[in-house]
Every structure is written in structure tokens, then in C-alpha cells.
Amino acid sequence: MRGAARAESQQQGWAVNDTADVVIIGGGIQGLSLAYHLALRGATDVCLLEKDTLGAGSSGRSAAIIGHGFPNEHCLPLVQLSYAAFMRFQEELGFDPGYEPIGCLLMGGTEGAPALRQRHALLKELGVDSQLLDPAAISELTPGLYLDDIEVGLYSASEGCLEPHSIMMAYAHQARRLGARILEGVEVTGLEIKGSRVAGVRTSSGPIATPCVVNAAGFRAQTVAAWAGMDLPITNVKRHIFCTGPVATYTGPIPFTYEVELPWYMRREGPGLLIGMGNAETREEDPKVDWSFLDEVIDHSLYRAPALIDAGIQSGWAGLRPITPDDDPILGPAPHLAGFFNDCGWGGHGIMHAPAGGQILAEWIIDGEATCVDTRHFRAERFRSPRSWKL
Numbered sequence: 313m314r315g316a317a318r319a320e321s322q323q324q325g326w327a328v329n330d331t332a333d334v335v336i337i338g339g340g341i342q343g344l345s346l347a348y349h350l351a352l353r354g355a356t357d358v359c360l361l362e363k364d365t366l367g368a369g370s371s372g373r374s375a376a377i378i379g380h381g382f383p384n385e386h387c388l389p390l391v392q393l394s395y396a397a398f399m400r401f402q403e404e405l406g407f408d409p410g411y412e413p414i415g416c417l418l419m420g421g422t423e424g425a426p427a428l429r430q431r432h433a434l435l436k437e438l439g440v441d442s443q444l445l446d447p448a449a450i451s452e453l454t455p456g457l458y459l460d461d462i463e464v465g466l467y468s469a470s471e472g473c474l475e476p477h478s479i480m481m482a483y484a485h486q487a488r489r490l491g492a493r494i495l496e497g498v499e500v501t502g503l504e505i506k507g508s509r510v511a512g513v514r515t516s517s518g519p520i521a522t523p524c525v526v527n528a529a530g531f532r533a534q535t536v537a538a539w540a541g542m543d544l545p546i547t548n549v550k551r552h553i554f555c556t557g558p559v560a561t562y563t564g565p566i567p568f569t570y571e572v573e574l575p576w577y578m579r580r581e582g583p584g585l586l587i588g589m590g591n592a593e594t595r596e597e598d599p600k601v602d603w604s605f606l607d608e609v610i611d612h613s614l615y616r617a618p619a620l621i622d623a624g625i626q627s628g629w630a631g632l633r634p635i636t637p638d639d640d641p642i643l644g645p646a647p648h649l650a651g652f653f654n655d656c657g658w659g660g661h662g663i664m665h666a667p668a669g670g671q672i673l674a675e676w677i678i679d680g681e682a683t684c685v686d687t688r689h690f691r692a693e694r695f696r697s698p699r700s701w702k703l
């Protein structure tokens with residue numbers, strides 16, 4: 313299906329009796345980045361299927377931060393690659409990714425400080441801008457904090473905040489312009505497998521024959537992987553964000569201020585603040601705000617930032633972080649099923665890694681291997697023996 317007929321069917325929510333070279337399951341930031349990177353490399357017969365609307369999953373609910381201090385060591389090359397890609401995003405895609413270098417400040421007490429010191433040494437080796445701060449220097453950057461139990465801060469002035477919706481729309485627009493199909497309201501309900509190869513997907517709008525399927529299903533990645541006989545160890549953990557009205561102490565700029573042990577964080581959002589804190593594993597797919605959790609958030613916020621005493625909570629939302637046991641994503645081909653790829657388990661770091669995820673998967677699919685960074689660690693085989701995966 314090409315040209316005018318295709319454009320019309322995209323508008324109408326069409327019947328999907330079709331074929332594609334690649335089907336991507338999931339229209340979050342990772343699936344969209346992949347659609348763009350495939351199309352950019354000339355693989356334009358791509359069909360991305362999103363059961364809801366683009367960004368309806370975790371990608372539309374994040375705190376939107378990119379910082380080299382957050383992901384694990386294995387992901388550092390990915391965040392470096394992504395940071396560089398975001399810096400040239402406007403030039404490459406013609407859209408503003410909304411980057412604001414507000415600075416990132418991670419702080420830790422007895423438990424968290426050693427890892428922050430280690431990360432600082434590593435970042436210095438890699439030539440990444442970062443400084444170690446004592447509590448006095450922390451309170452110059454973010455005033456109004458209680459710091460008696462904080463030992464050290466890891467600060468980078470050049471890191472900050474992105475605009476995930478703009479990034480997703482830019483990827484979607486450019487992927488479509490290059491020929492990819494990006495369809496909302498189409499749910500993938502199963503895989504077609506012939507022998508030990510992927511042959512297609514079943515969807516709420518009909519089947520699509522394809523030799524290549526990518527699992528970018530975010531909080532549903534475990535379900536999709538199970539269709540391929542894989543039991544991926546991903547746990548969906550709920551995280552809340554609450555927004556306040558203006559707070560007298562915080563009318564000026566402050567960095568993204570993140571306490572590593574809990575974790576708890578805050579940054580400016582409009583005239584007020586955005587405050588985030590994690591809670592528990594959940595089976596919810598469309599997580600709602602648990603207002604009883606607000607008491608816990610307020611308690612800790614007033615402990616860590618007593619200046620918040622005059623803050624009024626104005627809104628809140630909750631989202632899911634699909635987390636693996638080592639908090640690194642699961643990327644790459646399934647060894648037992650040709651044509652099936654995972655691009656999932658991004659936990660709390662999928663926004664900052666969007667360019668890297670898309671580029672890595674596009675290389676694997678088009679070139680048969682990913683060469684932009686060392687990807688060996690990210691294979692699903694680090695958790696399970698492929699012998700346990702049965703079709």
C-alpha cells in the first residue's frame with residue numbers, strides 16, 4: 313500500500329492486511345527513534361504499531377532528564393552518544409528537542425557517596441564535564457535543603473532537561489516523511505512464527521506478514537517477549553511526580569536535584585516545582601496517582617527541602633519504569649528466533665537513551681550487528697540461558 317491510498321488509510325485507522333520489512337511494536341520514544349533511524353538508513357518499509365496514542369506509555373510521563381550520572385556504567389557510551397545526538401537534533405531533524413541545560417546535581421549520604429565519587433572519577437576519565445561538591449557548594453546551587461546527612465554532590469552544569477513529546481513528534485514526522493508507517497490505535501495481539509523464524513504479527517486490525525519484529529512495548533515488553541518464548545525479567549515499578557505552585561525559595565533557577573538513596577528529586581517546572589519519588593512494583597498498565605502516597609512524598613520533601621513548607625501541590629501523575637535486575641536495558645536479536653529483536657527494559661532512563669536505542673537497533677537490523685557502541689552486555693542472554701527459550 314503506497315501513496316494516496318496509504319495516506320488516506322493512516323488518517324482513517326485502516327485495516328492492516330499488509331506486509332512490512334520491519335514491524336515495531338510500541339510507539340514510545342524508543343520505537344519512534346528506531347522507526348526514524350531505520351528510515352534514515354533507507355529501510356523505509358517499516359510499520360510501527362501503537363495500541364494507544366504515541367507517547368501514551370512511560371515516554372509521556374517522565375521527568376525528561378538527561379545526565380551521565382544516572383545510568384549504570386555499561387550505559388555510559390549510550391548516554392554519551394545520545395547527548396551528542398540531542399545537541400545536533402535541531403539541525404538533523406529540523407525540530408527543537410526542548411533541551412534546557414539546567415544542570416544535574418546528584419547527592420548522596422554515607423550509602424550513596426562512594427558510588428558518586430566513583431562515577432565522578434569515571435566521568436573525568438571519559439572527559440565528561442562533572443564536579444564533586446561539598447554540602448556548602450550544594451546549597452549554593454539548590455538553597456533551602458537539609459544537608460547534615462549528605463556527604464557529597466556530583467554536579468554537571470551542561471546536563472538538563474528535554475521535551476520528550478517534541479522529540480517523539482520529530483521522530484514520527486521524519487520517519488513518516490521518509491516512508492515509514494506509524495499507526496495509532498492498532499494493538500499487536502500475537503506473533504506468527506514459521507519454524508524458527510518470525511513470519512508476521514496478528515493485530516487488532518488484521519495480520520501483517522513480516523520477517524522482522526521489534527519488541528519496543530515498554531511496560532508490556534514481557535508479554536510481547538513471551539509470544540517469542542522468552543521470559544524477560546522486567547518488573548514495572550510505579551513512580552509518581554507531583555507539581556507545586558510557586559515556592560518563594562525557588563523562584564530562580566536550580567539544577568535537577570536528585571537524592572540517590574531514595575530516590576527523591578525536584579526541578580523547576582513552570583512557575584513551581586516538579587517533585588518525583590518512586591514507589592512499588594505494580595501490575596497496573598495505566599497507573600493512576602495514588603494520592604495516599606502523597607503523604608510519604610510530602611514527608612520526605614519537607615525533610616530534605618524544608619523550604620517547601622509553603623508549597624501547594626497542584627497536580628500529579630504516575631508512570632511505569634520497566635526495570636531489569638541490573639537496571640540496564642535488554643537489546644538485540646533473540647538467538648532462538650530469527651527476526652525477533654528486543655528494545656526494552658529501559659527502566660528510568662529510556663528518554664535520555666532514545667537516540668542510542670534507535671541507532672543500535674537499526675544497525676542490528678540492517679547490518680546484522682551494532683557497531684556504534686559495545687552492545688554485548690545488553691543481550692537478554694545475560695539473564696537467561698537461551699536453552700530455556702522454547703517456541
Ligand SMILES: Cc1cc2nc3c(=O)[nH]c(=O)nc-3n(C[C@H](O)[C@H](O)[C@H](O)COP(=O)(O)OP(=O)(O)OC[C@H]3O[C@@H](n4cnc5c(N)ncnc54)[C@H](O)[C@@H]3O)c2cc1C
Binds near residue numbers: 343372532551552656
Ligand atoms: C515518573 C517517571 C519519570 C521518568 N523520568 C525519566 C527521566 O528523567 N529521564 C529518562 O531518561 N527516563 C525517565 N523515565 C523513564 C522513561 O520514561 C522510559 O524509560 C521510556 O519512556 C521508555 O520508553 P519506551 O518507548 O521503551 O516505552 P513506552 O513509552 O512505555 O512505550 C511503549 C509503547 O508500547 C505500546 N504497546 C505496548 N504493548 C503494545 C501492543 N501489544 N501493541 C501495540 N502497542 C503496544 C504502549 O502503549 C506504549 O505506548 C521516567 C519514567 C517515569 C515513569
